[in-house]
Amino acid sequence: MMSRMKILGYYLSGLLLVTGLSLATGVRAVETTNATHFNVSYKSNVEPLPLNRIHSWVLHVATRDGKPVEKATISVYGGMPAHRHGLPTQPEVSEIGGGDYLVQGLKFSMMGKWEMWFNIRAGDVTDKVKFDIEF
């Protein structure tokens, strides 16, 4: 006869196998970029991405061969498509230099799936990047 605790142990490890640790620890961030011209990445000043707290990102924009893109005009929008609402804040983007851009005033106020979109225009080139984030 297997003990109750042992059963529980298997039960939990089974669940872990299936769901993966990531779910249990909260946030998952995936970049599914449809950017064709630029490589875009971000770094948050709070890691892991916080739920319900104002924070900022540094967005790095480079060309496909890795050269920083400067003097780009970047607009930001996003929200939770499944809940049909946008961001709870109006973030602002400013250039730092060396291909880095400061995105201030970000906040994810709710559990679930978020999308963050950046519209990037540099010279004649316009590109769009999307980050999927899930809490």
Add this chain to the structure above:
Amino acid sequence: MRLSLISNTVWVLWFCCLSFATPTAADPGWSESELALLRMQWIGSLPELPPDPTNKYADNPVAAELGQKLFFDKRLSANGKVACASCHVPELSFTDGLARSKGVGETSRSAPSILGIAHSAWFFWDGRSDSLWSQALGPLESAVEHGGNRSQYARIVYRNPVYRKQYEQLFGALPDLSDSQRFPENAAPVEDEDAAVKWQRMSETDRKAITRVYVNIGKAIAAYERLLMPGVSRFDRYVETVLKEGAPETTLLSADELAGLRLFIGKAMCVTCHQGPLFTNNSFHNVGAPDLATKRPKYILPIFYLFIDKPELDTGRHKGVQQVLNSEFNCLNEYSDATENDCAELRFANKKQKETLGTFKVPTLRNITKTAPYMHEGQFKNLTELLKHYNAAPKAHVGHSELMPLNLEGKQLMQIEAFLHSLSSSPDVADELLRTPEY
């Protein structure tokens, strides 16, 4: 060895399948992600109270002491009958049991609980204040709440030796108010015409001196409110046991309450907004609570409309965000002790009209059994009615509801209601702080 490995794998797969079956009450078998949600809602996860950079006195015990006296003082009103505590009754989790609160007159909204309120960045249902002290200044000069004015309140502090002593100990010398030509008894930028005219006649320096006293009254009251926290509920004791001992055979929550909890954090998705240990994300959402203005009498002869006030729809945050941006008492203004960097919530507030229309701040669900009727205008008399609304998710009268129909059965709604009952607790506050202080 190999055999046991195989049998282990079989067991693991077997229990994975089991995890999709409905578990029994005694061993609810919470999944890892459910456990993470339980921990998130647990009172033990409440972070340390964030500092309030707009209020230098926020954590000053003398300020809290003065603030408590002011909170319970009915003299701070037009008729000597209204204190903060008249509408925020400690025994009712700091609400008043009314759909629309009554002070000197009738307000247009329901009084929310203020237990745990200091964890929020926004105040009022529409967030038209961005600090606890500036919130307190709203009801004090509202014609339907306390109905008084800042000159009157400054004079109360000036004349009362206990107030005066504590005030000056904290904020420095009061202005000399003995000259009632210079400092009229009633003067402020309020609806009352007489007081408004007298206010205009005062010099700017004198107006600022009075306003400064008024602001400090708010800061003292805020210091008191920062102490008001909810206590440990039956739900919290359950989560604590589960986190410590795994799924226990506990009687802390009944089978129905457990089923309700599972729905709350799962299928019914309540936890998406009522998230965190206070059961609110303190953000603004549209759940399409019916606007009662649409329910007021309809007359067949339009002429009758001339004799009644035209009902105005409550647009919630849509109007609130404009009010806080224009407020003389917001985070960026001269009476705030904050620097610009402390004011991120205000600076980056969402001003998009379409997205804020009909949204209201998510209220705490702790002590929900004591705070009926529910929603910003007391639209629902009880939780049964309210849950029917969530289940059906009707279209909003103002803006767009974010809810989806839940399609739950009557029994499941009953279970969610049962679960909500497990969130009651006594405030985590010394008894002396819950009544009129003696002095």
